[in-house]
Amino acid sequence: DNIYAANPVKQPVFSCAMKQEWVLFLLFAVLFALFVGLAIYLGITEGPYMSLLMVVELLIFAFVLCVFPKRVEVWHDAVKIVLVCGYKHTIPTSTIVYVELAGLCEFDFALKCATSILNRVRIVRSSGMNVIVTPKDPEGFIAAVRQVVSPSLVAV
Known part of the structure; x- marks a missing residue:
């Protein structure tokens, strides 16, 4: 099984609504x-x-x-942030270095796609701006991104 092969069902690996205050x-x-x-x-x-x-x-x-974020999706080749207007901001997985829970006070330059002060997740990128999102299920989102970015490092 080649995990880098095209997704035959055209569905995201993980999809979650954004947490909104x-x-x-x-x-x-x-x-x-x-x-x-x-x-x-x-x-x-x-x-x-x-x-x-x-x-x-x-x-x-x-x-x-x-331009408020509505949903975040993890695909095999990208993380997509879906906005209320329907536009999808795409972050290629090849540019993602790691993902982690973000603190409340982040002072780095990042694209803030957050609609809540809770469940903040930082996506650190090798090129382009870092991104902060607020999925309703941050642990599931982090696990899905880690699985797609480096599947050999994810413990089953």
């Missing part, structure tokens, strides 16, 4: 309501140009929501 989404909902209210108020009191400016800010706000 309800406080973060509550904050976004409150800010969104504040922006909508401010756009209506400025549209009435200051004219349509201020309202148009607030609508542009609402579009930027919606864009930020679209």
